[in-house]
Amino acid sequence: MQPKTILLVEDNPDDELLTLRAFKKSKIINEVIVARDGAEALDYLFTTGKYAHRKNHKLPELILLDLKLPKIDGLEVLKRLREDPRTKLLPVIIMTSSNEECDIIESYNLGANSYIRKPVDFMRFTHAVEQLGLYWLVLNVTPPLEKRL
Numbered sequence: 001m002q003p004k005t006i007l008l009v010e011d012n013p014d015d016e017l018l019t020l021r022a023f024k025k026s027k028i029i030n031e032v033i034v035a036r037d038g039a040e041a042l043d044y045l046f047t048t049g050k051y052a053h054r055k056n057h058k059l060p061e062l063i064l065l066d067l068k069l070p071k072i073d074g075l076e077v078l079k080r081l082r083e084d085p086r087t088k089l090l091p092v093i094i095m096t097s098s099n100e101e102c103d104i105i106e107s108y109n110l111g112a113n114s115y116i117r118k119p120v121d122f123m124r125f126t127h128a129v130e131q132l133g134l135y136w137l138v139l140n141v142t143p144p145l146e147k148r149l
Contacts, residue, residue: 004061038072
């Protein structure tokens with residue numbers, strides 16, 4: 001079985017590094033593609049912009065999406081994903097430092113599969129990533145890509 005690809009949408013280099021270290025420490029060996037703003041994430045997913053010539057249009061099996069992003073914020077990215085038949089069923093986990101009730105409610109209203117507040121402590125964050133990986137990459141079953149349309 002081929003490892004599942006993760007799209008990490010994160011503009012903060014420290015949080016990106018922390019997430020990648022937590023994956024490594026948790027022995028999550030999946031390929032991680034990093035998009036550093038909402039526009040780049042959409043370009044990657046829909047093979048537009050700098051990704052227009054990407055030959056392998058394979059979608060990630062999991063998206064970890066920050067909310068506070070430059071260019072296009074995470075809620076708008078989520079909205080666009082859910083509007084498109086190619087991406088409407090992709091698991092999207094909101095991973096953000098925001099604890100604002102309106103962000104939580106809007107994320108679920110737009111179709112987020114889960115909302116995780118990033119812990120500040122590295123050990124707690126690593127544990128959260130390990131649990132996330134176990135559930136979403138091992139236990140969770142998604143519909144086959146060809147059946148998502």
